[in-house]
Amino acid sequence: MLDENIERLISRKLDGVLADSESVELDRAVLRSPEVRAALDAAARIDELARRALRDGIATPHAAPAVPPELSTDRLRRWHRSVAAGLLAAAASVILATGWQTLRPNGDAGVRTDAHTALDTGASAAGAAAPPFPAGKGWAERYAEVVNREVLGVYDDKTRSLYLLEIDRSHLRPVAVRASY
Amino acid sequence: MGTQPAVTIDFDQESLLLEAVAHADAQAMADLMRIHGRWIRGIILAAGVAPGDLEDVLQHVWMVVWREARRLEDASRWRGWVCSIARNSAADFLRRQARRRRGILSWLRTRRHDTTSRPAPSTEAVDASEEHEAVLQAIRSLPTIYREPFVLRHLEDWSYQEIGRTLGLPVDTVETRLVRARRLLRTRLEDKVSGHARRKHRASDQS
Missing domain, CATH: 1.10.10 (Arc Repressor Mutant, subunit A)
Structure with missing residues (x-):
């Protein structure tokens, strides 16, 4: 033993x-x-x-997983429309509320962050129309299509809010900055 | 010039995937099925469902997830929730199966007849398949509380933390159950394992 x-x-x-x-x-x-x-x-x-x-x-079957038959195309379409509407409403309200932000490293001439816009799709900014942001490549691409920009999303678990960072990369280059918030 | 350290954000993709499923997103559902199918099969197997019946039960699990996801209040606890669905679906399946025992027994008799008509496999294949079956049988014979963490550990290589999160157990309990599962398996498979060692020694002696 x-x-x-x-x-x-x-x-x-x-x-x-x-x-x-x-x-x-x-x-x-x-x-x-x-x-x-x-x-x-x-x-x-x-x-x-x-x-x-x-x-x-437990070999995983290679066949593509079947989508449950209850799935309704109309239901999905309605959902996509509500997502788009919610996102646009959120974008408009937050842009109006916060305006453009400017970061000033070391007190030098400010690095203008025209491309940065924080969008809150949570209840406070978007109202009930904005659903929680879903994960997955497909979702990110779909949202990017809606705003016609490249988008990074940051999700705040506490407030259940999503902050979107729109990036127009053509005018950007990475720089080191010191920032305090 | 120094820079601020990067801000780290704990971004729980899995919870958001579930939220997307709750909003009837088919792509998210497909992702969920693709990414998480294997460990859920493990839970179903650990509940005592035979490998050949896993897909039937799994389909039922996905249907329930799809239908009920919107009722999940805390998406971060989705693993435990899906785990419960898998256990319940497996239990329902086994109950139905028990009721159809007579039919199953006649099917088994037919199957045995089919097997005898096939060409005899090689001795090595028989050894490997016997060993394989003996191990699965030994795992099935473990008490459920030991079987579940053992299956998740060996199927997915999950950490104690991940197993605990899924099964709703403290990490120490997961570890203790794995120790006990291994002890029971060692006792039950001692002959098989020592037989393998003897064959290995014989092979090396001959070469």
Whole structure:
């Protein structure tokens, strides 16, 4: 019967989370006891077999996933329209409220950030019309199409608001700045 | 000139994916199915569903997710939510299957007949397939509380934290359950594993 601590160390080693000190402790135990060595070998072998058996047993089908049949094209279209309307409403309201922002590194001539506009699509700015921003490449592209610019999105979990940064890259180059907020 | 360190933002793509699904976005649903199908299959398998029936149960899980996503109040807890759906769907499936036991038994008899008419596989193939089946059988025989973390760990290589988040368990509990799962499997598979070691030694002696 193996010591519980040794069993735990073997398990941690197989999971790749063994700390240095634990590694030394396990190595010593392996050198001291053939039983520990055999247990380690057996556990490693079983892990390997289990991994292979599970992955073979749960081979992911290569066919494209089917979209659930309840999906309605009309429903989607309505959703897209509401997203576009919400986004445009949000853009208009925040641009009016905040205006253009200017950053002034070291008190030098300001780096005008004409291309930067923070948009809040949360309840405060966009009202109920703006839904939460969804993830995925498809979504980002769809939003980019709506505003006709390249867009970076930053999502605030606390306020559940989305801030969009529109970038017209043709006039931009990266510069180092010191900024305080 | 020094610069301010970059602002780090914890941007939870997965929650947003679920929010998109809740708003009936088909692309988001397809992404969810593609990215997360495997571990959900693992949960279904861990619940005792045979590999051949996984897809049926998984389809049911996706249907429920699609239908109910809008009711999910906290999208950041979606993994636990989907995990519950997978467990419940698997349990429903197994109950229905038990009710159809007679039909299944006759199907198994037909299948056994089919198998006997096939050409005999090589000894090595038999060994490998026996070993494979023995391991799956041993995993299935684990208590569910040990089986789930073991399957997620070995199927997805998830960390203890990820497993805990999905199954709603503290990290220490995940680790303890993995230790115990391994202990039980070692006990149950000792003969198979030592048999493999003996074959390996024989092969190296011959070469």
